Each structure stands twice: as C-alpha cells, then as structure tokens.
Amino acid sequence: MRTSRSTALLAGAVALAATVSGCSGASSTSAGSAKGGTTYQVSADTPAAKGSISSFSWSLYAEPYSLDYTQAWDYPPNTVLANVCEQLFRITPDMKIAPGLAVKSANPDPLTWVYTLRSGVKFHSGSTMTADDVVASLKRHLDPAVGSAWGSAFKNVASVTKTGPLEVTIKLNKPDVLLDELMAASPGTIESAAFLARTGRDYGNPKAGVDCTGPYTLGTWAQGDSITLKKNPTYWDSTLTPKAESVKFVFIQDPAARTNAWLSGSVDGGYLVPATSIGQLKSTSRGKLYFGPNTAASDLAVFNLKGTLGDLKVRKALSMALDRQSIIKAAVAGVAVPAKAPAARGAWQTAPDRTERYFSDLPDLVYDIDDAKKLIKEAGATGKKVVIASSTLTPEITVVANAVQAAGKQIGLDVQIKPIAPDAYTALFTDPHASAGIDLVFTNGYINSPDPLEFYQSFRTGDFGNYGKYSNPEFDALYDRATAVADPAARADLTAELQKIALRDLPAIPLYEAPHSVFLGSRITGAPAGIAQLYYPWAAKIGSAN
Amino acid sequence: MTRYLLGRLLGLVTVLLITSFLVFSAVHLAPGDPVSFLLKGHPVSPETKAAIRAQYHLDDPFFTQYLKWVGDVLHGDFGRSVQFRHDVGSLIGSRLPSTALLVGYSAVLVCLCGVLAGILAALRPGAIDRVVLLCTGVATATPPFVSAIVLVSLFSVQLGWFPGPGDGGTGFADRLYHLTLPAFALAVTLAGLLARVTRSSMLDQLGREHVEVARSRGVAEGDVVRRHVLRNALGPIVTVGGTMLAGLLVSTSIVETAFNVSGVGSLLVQSVTVKDFPVVQAITLITVAAFVLVNLVVDLLAPLIDPRLTLTRRGAS
Numbered sequence: 001m002r003t004s005r006s007t008a009l010l011a012g013a014v015a016l017a018a019t020v021s022g023c024s025g026a027s028s029t030s031a032g033s034a035k036g037g038t039t040y041q042v043s044a045d046t047p048a049a050k051g052s053i054s055s056f057s058w059s060l061y062a063e064p065y066s067l068d069y070t071q072a073w074d075y076p077p078n079t080v081l082a083n084v085c086e087q088l089f090r091i092t093p094d095m096k097i098a099p100g101l102a103v104k105s106a107n108p109d110p111l112t113w114v115y116t117l118r119s120g121v122k123f124h125s126g127s128t129m130t131a132d133d134v135v136a137s138l139k140r141h142l143d144p145a146v147g148s149a150w151g152s153a154f155k156n157v158a159s160v161t162k163t164g165p166l167e168v169t170i171k172l173n174k175p176d177v178l179l180d181e182l183m184a185a186s187p188g189t190i191e192s193a194a195f196l197a198r199t200g201r202d203y204g205n206p207k208a209g210v211d212c213t214g215p216y217t218l219g220t221w222a223q224g225d226s227i228t229l230k231k232n233p234t235y236w237d238s239t240l241t242p243k244a245e246s247v248k249f250v251f252i253q254d255p256a257a258r259t260n261a262w263l264s265g266s267v268d269g270g271y272l273v274p275a276t277s278i279g280q281l282k283s284t285s286r287g288k289l290y291f292g293p294n295t296a297a298s299d300l301a302v303f304n305l306k307g308t309l310g311d312l313k314v315r316k317a318l319s320m321a322l323d324r325q326s327i328i329k330a331a332v333a334g335v336a337v338p339a340k341a342p343a344a345r346g347a348w349q350t351a352p353d354r355t356e357r358y359f360s361d362l363p364d365l366v367y368d369i370d371d372a373k374k375l376i377k378e379a380g381a382t383g384k385k386v387v388i389a390s391s392t393l394t395p396e397i398t399v400v401a402n403a404v405q406a407a408g409k410q411i412g413l414d415v416q417i418k419p420i421a422p423d424a425y426t427a428l429f430t431d432p433h434a435s436a437g438i439d440l441v442f443t444n445g446y447i448n449s450p451d452p453l454e455f456y457q458s459f460r461t462g463d464f465g466n467y468g469k470y471s472n473p474e475f476d477a478l479y480d481r482a483t484a485v486a487d488p489a490a491r492a493d494l495t496a497e498l499q500k501i502a503l504r505d506l507p508a509i510p511l512y513e514a515p516h517s518v519f520l521g522s523r524i525t526g527a528p529a530g531i532a533q534l535y536y537p538w539a540a541k542i543g544s545a546n
Numbered sequence: 547m548t549r550y551l552l553g554r555l556l557g558l559v560t561v562l563l564i565t566s567f568l569v570f571s572a573v574h575l576a577p578g579d580p581v582s583f584l585l586k587g588h589p590v591s592p593e594t595k596a597a598i599r600a601q602y603h604l605d606d607p608f609f610t611q612y613l614k615w616v617g618d619v620l621h622g623d624f625g626r627s628v629q630f631r632h633d634v635g636s637l638i639g640s641r642l643p644s645t646a647l648l649v650g651y652s653a654v655l656v657c658l659c660g661v662l663a664g665i666l667a668a669l670r671p672g673a674i675d676r677v678v679l680l681c682t683g684v685a686t687a688t689p690p691f692v693s694a695i696v697l698v699s700l701f702s703v704q705l706g707w708f709p710g711p712g713d714g715g716t717g718f719a720d721r722l723y724h725l726t727l728p729a730f731a732l733a734v735t736l737a738g739l740l741a742r743v744t745r746s747s748m749l750d751q752l753g754r755e756h757v758e759v760a761r762s763r764g765v766a767e768g769d770v771v772r773r774h775v776l777r778n779a780l781g782p783i784v785t786v787g788g789t790m791l792a793g794l795l796v797s798t799s800i801v802e803t804a805f806n807v808s809g810v811g812s813l814l815v816q817s818v819t820v821k822d823f824p825v826v827q828a829i830t831l832i833t834v835a836a837f838v839l840v841n842l843v844v845d846l847l848a849p850l851i852d853p854r855l856t857l858t859r860r861g862a863s
Contacts, residue, residue: 066631144597151594205632223640224808253806257709424819
C-alpha cells in the first residue's frame, strides 16, 4: 500500500527492512548471506519464555501520534497497539493469516464478505463484543470526519451491516480481495462502539485512550516519555496469556542512544535495530540480536518520469551500475540479500510454495558498468542531471545516495545529492512541493498483509504510492483482474505477472531485502522476530529467559 | 507606581495582540498544507478532505479564523494539534517541565559563570583578564548548535561522562544529569556575553570617584568591591541578564532538537516541519509573552537595585 510504503520509508529510517531470504517458509529457519559477506539466520520466533516476569521495557524510535487504529500506519503506534487492540484476523509470526476476533469469513459471491465473530470476547472495560461493535469500528473508516488513513482500503465498500448477533457482512461495489486480507491489519481493528461514542474525537489520544480486547490494557501514557501497558486478566485467548504483568514503552529517537539503552540494560529490548549497531549488538553478552521474516524491500523510487529518468534505458543503466553487494555491506552491515524485484520475497506469503519459482523466473539484476555506459550513450543521456534525495534520518539513506552518485559518475550521469532535513524526509512522500526537482528517493516499504498484491497496488495509475506517476494500462487491467481472484495461488500467479511488468518498466529500482530485527536483553525472551509483530500480540509471549 | 504598572501592562497587551496577528498571518502564509500531513499522504475522498478542513476551520475567511483563534486563546483554549489530535494546552503542558528545567539550569549556569568570570576579569587585569577575554570572545561567537556538537562529541562520545541524546526521566537528579550537556550548550554564548557586560560594568565603576574616595578612606578592598563596585554595576548586568533569560527560551528549540530533549522547543521544530499550525501559534505566542514579562520584571527590579532610578521618572520619560 502506498500508505505502508511511505511509512516504511520512515521506518526505514530506523530500521532494517527485511525478508525471508531464499527459503519461502517463514516458520522454518533460513539463512541469508551476501557473497563473501555476513551470514545471518532468519527465524520467525525467538526461544520461548521460561517463566513469568513482573515487567519489561521496550524501545520505540518515536512516540505514537495517536493510538486511534484509523491512524495506525507506522511502526510506533502499531508496535504498541498490536498488544492492546485486536483485529478480525491476526497475522501470525510465520506470516499466515489466522482467526482473531472473527472465527471465520465466507465469500458467497465476489461482492460479499461475511464475518462470523468469536463469542464471549470482552473489552477491557468489561462489556462483551457484539456485531454492533464491529460495525461501528469498521464504519469509522468510511466517515470523512474521522479522516482514516485506511480510507482507501475501504474504497470499494458499499455497506457494512450486522446480519446476526455475531455476524457482520461487508458488501462491495467491486471485487476486492485485499480488503478481506487487511482485516488482519489496522483496517480490521475492533473497538467498543460505546467507547467510540463516548470519547468522540478524543478517541486514541493520551487523554481518552482506547478500550479494546487485547492481552494488554492501556495503562498510563506519559506524553513525551513513555506508554505503560498492564496485563488483561480476562483475555480470551489462553494460548497468549501475557507472561509479564506490565510493559513500558520508552521513546528513544536517536539510534545510538537506543543501542546504548539496550547495552546498558536500561531498556530490555526493541524492534528495528539500527544498521550501524548490528556489529555491536551481535557481539554483546548483554542480550541477543535476532532476524525475522519481513515484507519490506528497499528500493529507489523514481519520483520523476519526465526528467532524465523518463527514458527506460537510463533507468536500466542506473540499475545495472549499482553494486548491490557493496551497498548491502555499507548500508546494513551485510544483513540483506540483493533484490530481484521491487517487492521482497518475504512479501509473498500467500503462495509460499510458488515464490521460489516466481523469483527464479526473473532475470538477475546484473552489475555491468560497460553495458550501462552503452545504454546511457544510446539514450543520449551522457552528462544529464539526476537528483537524489539524501538525509541523515538513517545511515542507509546517505549510503545509498552516495552509491547512486558514484554509479552515475561511472556511466556518465551527473547525479546530484539533495540533502533533506530528517523531519522533512517523510514530507517528500506526501507533499508535491517538498519533492519538486527530485528524481530519486530511497524507500524502505513494508506491506501489511502477507499478499504481494498489496505492494504492486502502488504502481497503479493514480495510486498515492505511485510517486513518479507511472502509468501502464496493461498493468492496471492485470491488477484489477488479480484483486478479483479469491484463490490465493491463482492470484499469486497474476501478481507474478505484475512483478514482471514492474521489473521491465522499472518505476522503482530494486536494491535489497533486509530481515526484520529484534534485540532482546539477557533477562527476557519469547518475542516473535518478524514484522508480524505489527499485528500480533507479541508482548504476550515475552517472559523470563531463565 | 500604579500608573506606571498599568501603562506597562497595557503595552504588554498591545505587543501580544500585534504579535498574535503577525504569528497567525505568518503561519498561514507559509507554504504547505496541514491537511496533506494529517492524512500522511493517504488517498482520501474530497468529502474527507472537506470534513477535515472544516474541523480546523481552514476554509473560513482569514479574519474570521484569526478572531476565532484569539477568542479561544483568551478562554485558555489554544486549539487542537493536527498531528497529535490532542488539545494544544495539554500537549505543551506535558512538554513544559523539561524545557523549564533546561532553561532554569541554563540560567543558573549563565549567571554563575558569566558574572564570576566578568568579576574575575575586572579585578585581575593582565593575564587573567586576557584569558577571560579570549574565552568569552570564543564563547560569544559560538552558536548553541555548534556547542551542542562539540559537547556531545567530547563529553558523551569520547569521554563517556554524560549520556547522549534524551532527557532521562527517572527522578529529578537523573533528569538534571541528562540535561547537563544541553544546559551547557544553551549557556555558552550567553555566559560569554554576560561575562563581558559584567566586566565592563565593573571596570566602569572601578574608575569612578566614589570608589577612589572609599579606598582613600581605608575601606577594606572586599567591602569596596561588594558595596561600591558590584552593587552599582549590577544594574546593566540584571538588565542584560533578564533579556538573556528570555533569549534562552528561544534557543531551546535548537538545543532540544540537537539533544533529543522532548520539550517545548523540539515540539516547535517538529510542528513547524509538519505545519501543525495550532501548536506553532501557541508556542510562539507563549514565548513572546514570556519575553515581554521577563522584561517587565527586570524593569521593576531595576529601582530596587539602584534607588536613584524611580519608576515614576522612568515611566514619565
């Protein structure tokens, strides 16, 4: 989603993005290795907790703006909310969609989705969840006054109605499989209807808070400092009974300060390990660093298809001139694999058995300076200007910008780096004024569902995440066909075709796929390691390591 | 006295009114659209956009918006933050303790270091005076963001004596410890300035006749310095010091950002970037109000320090 892509990029800031390298099954442990570089293990889980614990603390790289699920589209709010508010479905650590507050969904015809709700689920305030709560929660995304960040996910929704005490039906104007899959992400979050009505526009802010069904309840929110969660003693899912009585989230923006907090033991753990600290965190005896499955991919988004990069030959040449192995070494300490397509292999969880074939069908992104030079000459682009944004927001951005400049120099392109203030970097993706004059931007985008179709959505004509205004009718038509196909395998086949088109036209230049990451201090263990943590009550699994 | 006070308060209100208008206009004239940030670039229907614009009264005529804002501010309502969806008053309230502590800490450093260095330089001409002059020269020429970089790399990264960015949070002592480097970064320039003002004010008094007379009458040197020099030199020091205190408030935005202190200053920077206009307006207005108030307090203190100045005379002039 475009949403998630810009998000990602933000996050990329702080994060290593990720993928399950090679092997498709995220549940199995797999290893990724850069040629002559670092070897690392990817596994969905960390060793199970041995016992309960009174509390632990966790770092976030920023304070959530709000805990309103309609605004939850980024790592900080979702990392907290995953433990407090639940969706109709949940994404498990091995990246499968599993029942959550709904026990099942049915799709009697392409335009109808029927959700059967779990009975006896209680909100934190004590009331029991009914179909009315679900209808009220979902309908908020349709209310213009709410301004849901997920409004576009609901663009094909005709109605949301209660069709039984524990049954809700969504009618669509147009087939849309992604909407059903996003019921395992923020769009499918369920909140008490009474609480929504009572708190109104204060819902989700530090004053009003939230009233959900998750394994933890929202305790205190000390603005600018921390958010504390308390164990929910009446949680419905006994397999996820929290092992810790309370969890304290502290906001530490600076990557070095975050690392220091882990190393000194003042904070027990955190997701999104800064790339610059990987070496230090790998060798410490104060805790352990884990890598998990990721749907995120690091790409160069082409922001301007009217300038020098409007010529496909120039985009191809630039892609050819990038030494991805070296970039991975410098940007993420070797913990990544070169990309073969804009969306990461880890984003292909709806058809894991087919992913390997789809990717082996794709041509490798070769590194060939001579051929790249030839292409630039053919295109008559020698000496032409390309502007790439750079920012100190995360070290990866700077490394990649410099690498692109060096590559450009080798093949005769005049690549200029435009420095952007860290706070302004995100505005590149939302504000056309901010991105004026920029041709290329490093992005690190994840998707919220395990379906790669969500990623390729952003290359459709007019989609928000389509920063360079790429437009290909063949691509659009194929996308529409794919989103109407309910069978995951058949849909994946169509998505693989979208992937081929994207690789042919290069609206984004693929760079690398890095795994998700988590650091656990020696006191605790049990956290899922992958990006599923955004929609899975990960904190409930954390307990004592001894 | 009462008349003088009333006049000053009237002036204060006028300044705030003019400022409020300037602040409001400036924020509205700046390019960029808060709605696009609010939506984080997510595609929305025109109805959604319209509904959000209505919530923040963005489509009302400029003057209507301004009057509504001033009216709300007078009722203590600074509006609602676009990014945090929370009322601005409590948002700023939650960030204020960090900033107040930082400014207070820094003010103590400025006064202590500045006045002491100035006195030392004035009383010890020669090598010590030259060293102080050199140091204060460098200090006054060093902007806070440069001090911040130097202090962090030296005391946090190289020596490891102080924590890096962040404002701690566990207990007063720990917070103070975390705020030490930011407070020094904030204090360097102003301490240098205050030292120079103190020095010249002291030198001015040292050359005066009454000092000579006191000395010739055999008054102990310590008493001469305390009662005849320092006391008379205090006027300009307090005046400049007061203005500096207000200046500290302004510089916090730079230092808080550099040290990742979650105070009002970093909130301002964060809010400007995303065009969170209700927050920007509120912080700017509060800063100006603090500035004007500090000046008033300094003016009221002046006659207490130097009884030759009377309020009525100054008020009439």
